[in-house]
Amino acid sequence: MTKDDQDMTTATPPETDASQGDRIRQGRIDKLTQWRDQGINPYPYTFDKSHGNQELQDKYKDLPTGEETSDVVHVAGRIMAMRNSGMFIDLQDPTGKLQVFCHKENLSEDQLAGVKLLDIGDLIGATGTVRRTPRGELSIKVTDFKLLGKSLLPLPEKFHGLTDVETRYRQRYLDLIMNPESRDTLLKRSLLVTEIRQFMIAKGFIEVETPMLQGIAGGAAAKPFITHHNTLDQDMFLRIAPELYLKRLIVGGLAEKVFEMNRNFRNEGISPRHNPEFTMLELYQAYADYNDMMDLAEELVEAVALKVLGTTEITFGEHTISLKRPWARKTMIGAVLEETGVDFAKIETAEDARKAAKDLGVQVKDNESWGSVVEQVFEVKIEESLIQPIHITDYPRDISPLAKEHRDNPRLVERFETRINGWEVFNAFSELSDPLDQRGRFESQLEAREAGDDEAHQMDEDYVTALEYGMPPTGGMGIGIDRLIMLLTNSANIRDVIAFPTLKVK
RNA sequence: GCGAGCGUAGCUCAGCGGUAGAGCACCCGCCUUUUAAGCGGUAGGUCCUGAGUUCGAAUCUCAGCGCUCGCACCA
Incomplete structure (x- = not known):
């Protein structure tokens, strides 16, 4: 002393x-x-x-x-x-x-x-x-x-415990001391993450790490955080997705199955379902397509739920959700047709699509593309009602610049998003491997960016170069781990499944 | 970013123009088979910050800060 x-x-x-x-x-x-x-x-x-x-x-x-x-x-x-x-x-x-x-x-x-x-x-x-x-x-x-x-x-007093929401997140140690439910949720998160990792490894995937600091924030449509490297005197971005690097590893043949489960950063609003840094599992499998990804998604969730929760029947709020395979599958256009009676497959122009959306009471901007309109109608009219797991398949091409053209319909791509409790939990494609097509898609994105869409993808020349050396047919999938854990732990707020959620510095 | 609500003791909350309240925790005393809290007693506050209205503001008004929810963006 x-x-x-x-x-x-x-x-x-x-x-x-x-x-x-x-x-x-x-x-x-x-x-x-x-x-x-x-x-x-x-x-x-x-x-x-x-x-x-x-x-x-x-x-x-x-x-x-x-x-x-x-x-x-x-x-x-x-x-x-x-x-x-x-x-x-x-x-x-x-x-x-x-x-x-x-x-x-x-x-x-x-x-x-x-x-x-x-x-x-x-x-x-x-x-x-x-x-x-x-x-x-x-x-x-x-x-x-x-x-x-x-x-x-x-x-804090032990009968009422610590209930002040801000203190619970700012001083998580106190929350953990006082609230067994908080402890249970975060412990369960750890078990679930471990099981997910083991499932992937058991399936023959290797775990890799790719840059969080990137010169071009690619792989998703989102606003990045900007930071600066002093010695290089160069601005860099915190990654919004690992996607383009993981596919470079597929091109390089490091392995035919790779995955990464780690943080992404998106400079967007905070809400009960959004934290600026969040955990994503991305996986890529050579010689596979999006149908294989659907099977894998179902297998993964069923396996970890059984392992950690001992059941595939989960309760979330008011709902009982069955994670048991197989899950429903519907095309986006089919789902919209079913719900609204409007068949967007028969609508040729963006202008007619916008008119159809407005007739359905869905507000769209005057320059919205056909695909974007279809997506918005889907989101407004249908998304919220999709409580039980369902794969929504075959997205419009113009809103999916990294996905391969649909084998039966050039307006669409081979992409699906899986909804559970109305939330997007999985997003997967048959990955676009045609370098010339990919370059064209990036160029379209650049046009959108110049037209004011600051979340449009940036051109990544080196990624296109990688594709020009040749990438095998590849299925890829991204999984929002925090949301999956919310579902599996019946947590209404993403902050309950993140030990130290983002808060304003006091 | 916009809208609504909230901010009082270490914690959980009352009070809502007229001297700041309770329970638990703390401290002191008693007590050695108790269990949200053994029993009794004391003490404890920039009422988020700053300006304004008023004879007088925790209370009303405005601004700021922080939080929550909703909307927008998005996973």
């Missing part, structure tokens, strides 16, 4: 005008000093924990009320409650709660004095025997304990 530490932790009487929070903290710093005065480091190095709390709850679930064992265990966690001057302490670890019982019969004078220096929020380790109290609570009859970390700040 340095002299400065001494000065900081030496007790000074609380100033009369100090706020309550300051006084609580100062009182705990005083206790910290008392621990040190007794030669005890309140921030020690290790503890040899033998069991998790839930592990003991499970192991001794049949131990009768009032029964004592001679089984010695070492538990550790955070003090969440103390009753009768510390005789009963609720200890919380990531798995659950366990009561520790500090009776004066089992502790020395020094140890009893130490109990008085404990506060709610402190981290302790305890050694003792397992028993179930006459009131039926599994407890550890403590014969020794160790302070593992002194807490200086008071925890």
Whole structure:
């Protein structure tokens, strides 16, 4: 301990005008000093924990009320409650709660004095025997304990917990301490991500990493974040998608099946379903097409749901959703025809399409293309009602500049988006591998950009060059991992499945 | 970006022109088989910030900051 530490932790009487929070903290710093005065480091190095709390709850679930064992265990966690001057302490670890019982019969004078220096929020380790109290609570009859970390700040009140939404996200550690549901959701996220990764690897995909800092933000229609590399004196973009790099790896033949599951960044609005940085799984499989991708999507979701949730029937809000294969498949134009009676396949010009949309009450701009109009009619009239998983297939060509022309219809491409609970969760194509066609598509995008669409794709010459060396037929798919996890954890807000969601800097 | 709502003690919330309230937590005392909270007592506040209206503002008005929801953009 340095002299400065001494000065900081030496007790000074609380100033009369100090706020309550300051006084609580100062009182705990005083206790910290008392621990040190007794030669005890309140921030020690290790503890040899033998069991998790839930592990003991499970192991001794049949131990009768009032029964004592001679089984010695070492538990550790955070003090969440103390009753009768510390005789009963609720200890919380990531798995659950366990009561520790500090009776004066089992502790020395020094140890009893130490109990008085404990506060709610402190981290302790305890050694003792397992028993179930006459009131039926599994407890550890403590014969020794160790302070593992002194807490200086008071925890939120335990009955109502921490409900303030802003504090929950800004100080996620507090949320995790206080709210088991938050812990469950983020733990489940981890399990789901692990299962997704293992599913991909079991299918023969290799995991790769491609640039997050890109000179051209390609692969999607979105506004990028701009940053700057000092030594190169060059602006760079945080990627909006890994797509073009992953396909370069397919061209190069690194593997015939690759995937990347990592962050994308899009400089767009924040909402309960959008975070500026979000996790996407993108995968590419040579010699496959979008039909193969549909099968893979279904297999993946069914497999991870069964593995982590044990079921393919999930509840989301009011809805019960079945993830069991096979999922419905409908063409976009077919879905629109079914819902509205308008067959856009028979509408030749953009002008007629815009008129048809307006007749349906869908607002479209005067320069909107045929494909864009079809998509908007679909989104306005149908999207929200698609609760059960469904692949919407065969998108208009002009809104899909990286997808291969449909084998039966040149106005369309071989692309699908899968909707679950009305949300786009999957987006996949038979990848465009014709370099001359790709160049033309980029050029159309450049025209759109010049016409004011700042989310149109940028020309990526090197990507076209890669295609000119030859890319095999390839199926590719992107999966919004956060949304999938929202569905699988019944989370209404994307921030509930992201440990540290984007917030305005205070 | 636009619209609506919210911001009071460490936490959860009342109060809505007339001296700032409660429960829990804290602190003190009692208590050693309690469990949202053992029992009793004390103390605790730039009422988000700044301007204005008023004799007087937590309360009304305006602006700013932050948050939430909806819309727009999008996954």
